[in-house]
Amino acid sequence: MTRILVLNTGSSSVKYRLFDGTATVAKGLVERIGEPGGEVHDHETALRQIMEGIDLAGLVAVGHRVVHGGSEFTRATVIDDEVAATIARLVPLAPLHNPPALSGIDVARKLLPEVPQVAVFDTAFHATIPPEGVTYAIDAGLAQRWGVRRYGFHGTSHAYVARRTAELIGVPADRADIITVHLGNGASACAVRGGRSVATSMGMAPQGGLVMGTRSGDIDPAIVFHLHRVAGLSIDEVEDMLTRHAGMRGLAGENDMREVERRLAEGDPAATLAVDVYCRRIREYVGAYLAVLGRADAIAFTAGVGQHSPIVRGRALAGMTALGISVDPERNERNAPVISPDGAPVAVCVVPTDEELEIAEQTRATLDGRVAG
Structure with missing residues (x-):
């Protein structure tokens, strides 16, 4: 088995999907985390509950959806302490999205310390846009100092759908x-x-x-x-x-x-x-x-x-x-x-999108590249 667990951690939810190859073997959603009447009190409890409820035998990696990778991350990246710290520094660019993703990363690394963790960024697909397509016409010094530029989002969806569309039309x-x-x-x-x-x-x-x-x-x-x-x-x-x-x-x-x-x-x-x-x-x-x-x-x-x-x-x-x-x-x-x-x-x-499958495939490709290198 070559199983990959994909986690999409929100401020009050964790969406998960377990792949064996490209086949989905488990998926679900834990909602209202930390809210009155919610199932669980915190993300660690939610993730423990998820991992206890699915078969993780053969798990080779965990892929995390991270909304904002700034200019620092232009591709999916294996997570270590330095990568996690950089994602934390990018919180001002995505104050609603990056903090819960970091919570998921922190907890998953704690619960699965021997399993590689990979961050897949919504922004990374757009790193190929040329400079004139990402530069705003404002004071250049201010823009550079504070990271003001176009980053783009929904990258995993656009990447997956573009590839599937090409297959559909035979190009x-x-x-x-x-x-x-x-x-x-x-x-x-x-x-x-x-x-x-x-x-x-x-x-x-x-x-x-x-x-x-x-x-x-x-x-x-x-x-x-x-x-x-x-x-x-x-x-x-x-x-x-x-x-x-x-x-x-x-x-x-x-x-x-x-x-x-x-x-x-x-x-x-x-x-x-x-x-x-x-x-x-x-x-x-x-x-x-x-x-x-x-x-x-x-x-x-x-x-x-x-x-x-x-x-x-x-x-x-x-x-x-x-x-x-x-x-x-x-x-x-x-x-x-x-x-x-x-x-x-x-x-x-x-063309139906499948962001979780794209995250799993990018996670697998990242690990294969690391091993190959």
Whole structure:
């Protein structure tokens, strides 16, 4: 057996999946950690519970999802004390995400001291974006001192989906130009040339780019100044609004796209505007990434909304036939793997993501590389 345990540790949850090769042999979720009425009081108890409940015989590694690797980590990395300390130093770049990941790492290293632990970073896939694609036009000294640049996120999803899309359309991954659109509660787009990220919509934090469930996506920076100076909101209040009360929730009062689409069908004006804004932003990024790539073999939709919303896919790509992009209504409605018409210059695909499998495969490849080296 060559088993790999994948851990995705959140602030109040641990999602786990145990692989034997590419087969899933166990998976689950422990929620409400440390909360009133929750199952367990802390992450160590949660992880002990997980590990006691699954067969770890033959375990060769633990792969940890870590959201932010900054500029320091451009690939999956075997965790030692120095790596853990560096991840801790990056907490200011991802204050909501990196601390729980560190908790999972610390506990797993304690419980499984002889098993290699590997950090797989959401940001690493985007390390191949050229300098002009990650540099913000602000004071260069400030940017360098404080790590202000585009990092990008959802890297494991974009990497996996781009590779699967290339297989689906029969184009070698190292020669395919693909635009991947990850639409969940968080959302991002990515331009992938030959299996390498060359542009992505999220920036320094998982906040910019596409409209999301509760996050605003791109806004004019002056909005922050205006709300602070004129509306009297503190910086923390503005951040909370843009992170938790913006996006679809801000526009329609609801971040579940299924509910928004139900209201859209009833003619609700707020839901109609919210979907229009959401889909226009996707269309703008698809157009921009066509320009970055110069061409595209395929556009791939993934994640909860991307995989299950014909309305979003159809509206987002409407009016793009002159660019070789069109959607077949019948195929779109049944969430077919390819929803573009036969012979379309650009294939439009629906490809389920599998971030845990990607983390397991990157973990295995990292260890194989270490052994080979």
